[in-house]
Amino acid sequence: MSEPKKNAKMTVFKTDRHEDMAAMFFVTILVLSVLIYMAYIVPTIVLKAPMDGKMVAVTVQPEAQVKKGDLLYSLEIKEKKYVHDTLEEKLVVKEIRAKTNGKILSISAKPGDNVKKDKNEILVLKHEKGTLP
Numbered sequence: 001m002s003e004p005k006k007n008a009k010m011t012v013f014k015t016d017r018h019e020d021m022a023a024m025f026f027v028t029i030l031v032l033s034v035l036i037y038m039a040y041i042v043p044t045i046v047l048k049a050p051m052d053g054k055m056v057a058v059t060v061q062p063e064a065q066v067k068k069g070d071l072l073y074s075l076e077i078k079e080k081k082y083v084h085d086t087l088e089e090k091l092v093v094k095e096i097r098a099k100t101n102g103k104i105l106s107i108s109a110k111p112g113d114n115v116k117k118d119k120n121e122i123l124v125l126k127h128e129k130g131t132l133p
Contacts, residue, residue, distance in 0.1 A: 107122070
């Protein structure tokens, strides 16, 4: 294998810098387009079960206004973790809160329902224009 020359300079062509700048500009435009689409064009958000479990409580009603951080529903899940090389399961109640301001349009689940991750629709939320869901 040949040794690299000492005092040899690497050249960076101007076209490489322009291609990098063009790529960054394109990515910026793409990200901004997606964010604007989500904030202003998407009218409603369908909240599905984030994990398998059982509905414990639904704390909102249809047509109710919710604010960011308000409790929407509670879900009982099995939490699994390894302790000393053995798998332990315990039931945990997970509270799901609103991530944006909005209005509840409909609620499909009720306490006692078993739900599957990304399969069961829990509720539909119309988010406030200009906020990201």
